[in-house]
Amino acid sequence: MNPDANIEWEAEGLLDRPTSSTFQFDPFPGMQRALYLPSAWPEKRTEPIVLTILGIQLGTCEFTLPKGFVLGQKTPLIRQNSFGKVAFTVSTTAKGEETLVKVVIRVDVLRGFAPAEAYDEFRTFMGWVDEAYHSKVTLEKNS
Amino acid sequence: MKARALFFGLLVTCLLGQDLSKLPDWARIEAAAALKETPPQEANAWVLFMRHEVAYTGAGEVRKRTLRLVKVLTERGLGEGKFRLFSLGSRAEKIRSLKGWNLRPDGEVVQLSRKDVEVVDTDTHGTITTFYATEAEISRVAIGSLLAFESEEVCQAPMGPVDWVYLAEIEPVRRWEMTFGKKEGWFTDLKEVEARIEPRHWEAWGIAQERLPGGAIAASGIAPLPKDEKAHPHLINVLPRVELRFLDPKLSTAPSCASWDSFASWIFEHYRPAMISSKTIPLAGQSPKDALRTIxxxxxxxxxxxQVYLTPERGWLPETCPEVVRKRFGDCKDHATCFLGEASGVGFDPCPVLCRIIDGVIEADQPVFPYVFNHVIAAVRLKETLGLPAEVETSQGRFLLVDSTDRFCTFGFLPSDHRNRRVLICTPTGAVWATVPASATMEPGLSIDLEGQVEVNGSVKAQIRLRETGNAIHLRQLALEHSTQQLRQWVIQHGFRLPPTGTLTDLSMGDPLDLEHPFEVRFTLTHPTGSVLQGKYLELVDWGLPGIPSPIQKPGVVRKLAVEMRANDALSLRAKWTFPHPVQPLLPVVQTDSPFRALTWQVLVEGASVRIVLDERRKDVWFDSERKAEGVAAQKEDRIFLQNLHEQGLRFRTDW
Incomplete structure (x- = not known):
């Protein structure tokens, strides 16, 4: 094993064709998250912020849009502060009669240590991370 | 498939290089026989041989010898190098010897040494017992290794010379055997001792019984536990096992398993000295019913x-009532004797009740066996009804059942999990079986009142009041036994998700020990992006909605086990959301009455506000082996319904 190489993995899955007029799904089910996200955050912090690891997580999900459906509108999420960058984007490409959809999530953790005073900025960054990991793809029936 | 065939071809070639004579005799024979057979598909390891030899030596003592031989097939099977024995400790259970061999594919043999063995305390948080585990891990295990373990134990268990052993494991078992006998000689005369062996759930697991000379029992080709199956009956009611009892008429220190009557009488007699009043609780002048309520x-x-068991017997025999009152703590047995002791002080006939909660049920055809119980509650005999829900009518009269281990259950009811379960009332004259009617138990409930505002910038703020009945989401327990910080976390994890930038403030609560009223928790939530506008649609954070259940079966895999889920609780949500401008719900009305739940959902528009009314009651679900596929399909439908509710219930069309 080469410790300098990126860790990569690939998975393929199937979803039942949606029966309702709108349908949402998680494009990255089961994906290990780049950072642990506690469910509840204290209001104040007195200890310095220390992250155990810096790194980049990049996930790509590709699928063919089912016939009779369009992608629900989704404002891209692209944010950045001193702790890192977060992006969740959805793009489409026409391939013959089919539409290919590509969803990308990317979390760059760039700062591993910060004083307690940076807590609000850290929460903001983690808020983007949380938003990206909870983002779903929406399909809507063509009216 | 080709790669797999090639792998097994290589494995066989390697095994031919293994000198089986380096293994103990019993393992060599089985390993040689297995070489002629094809390993099961999809297995990571193959248990070639498992043998239990059990002998009764008198005075309640049982000696056990266990032989185990495993072949490692894949990297995931390397964990088979671990061998674990659980022991009750003290004089009750001791390990006499433990040996292990690892015959590697390169022909080398690694033997288990002292440094490979560790003793681990198995007590969990809040529990002190004499239990421990002996863990052996043989080194240098490789794919193709043949691992043999041999152990000898001596037991004198408080519940007598009985034992049970499960056959199926997470990996397939090629050959399984159990032999038993009793020691006889110059100084022992155990002619009157009867040995009873009872195979259970074998047929349903597809196992054929082989009876061997001397009453031994064996089986071959035992299928492993299915992977990725959820919502099945507890494994105690599913897995094939053998129950072994030695009935020694001279043994008085443990209950007799000759009949349920003799078993129950022994339990009663051994609880009797503990069921005396402490005379601490003021009960004078109260009616019998009020006195019970006061206790x-x-x-x-x-x-x-x-649970504090400083001796092995304390796991089975209770503390006296006055001692429990003095110490202010105890396990289920101690709670039962405390209640029964005080009740006897005001004239009630007390009876301990053995039962099983949470982990499976006691089957109707269960032969006498002490380990099928995992809980003790109390019963007092009633000459006439007290008008309480937890009364049961039996062939031997009327009893009031009481489980005082649940501090949050209202007097007169049993905690919810007891519904429809069988209990054994132990009386001086024998056993009385009763089934707890659902009406005798508390239905847990949670009602949510929410009033929220949506701002133009997408932030939302809501004032929320939760009212909990019973142990719907364990709010009372958290409030009483943990910190406010943990209560905050719990609330957020149970239906009120917040991002890191969100806040929960103004948390207040009622008295968790006021059992006459629902327990109330109030708080305010703010979520900076709780409403998201995408084109013409506004999506609101899903606070208060019931969770989406996980799939119970891997798609494309045939279900092996029956489908069972136990859940009978009620949820009610009354929400008012006010928006900057009027909105139209995408899902104004929907309802379901499936095997899993009854749910109604309604959204009423009132100007720039909407009122949401949700009522849900989850149900106990049971699809037997014949109908398991139907159960999987019904659960999928239920999951899709809730998914749809989450996706569309809080989506609104806007004309902003």
């Missing part, structure tokens, strides 16, 4: 549940 409420307020 129960006093216990709820004063006692905590704690």
């Amino acid at each position: 129960y409420n006093w216990m709820s307020k004063e006692l905590v549940y704690k």
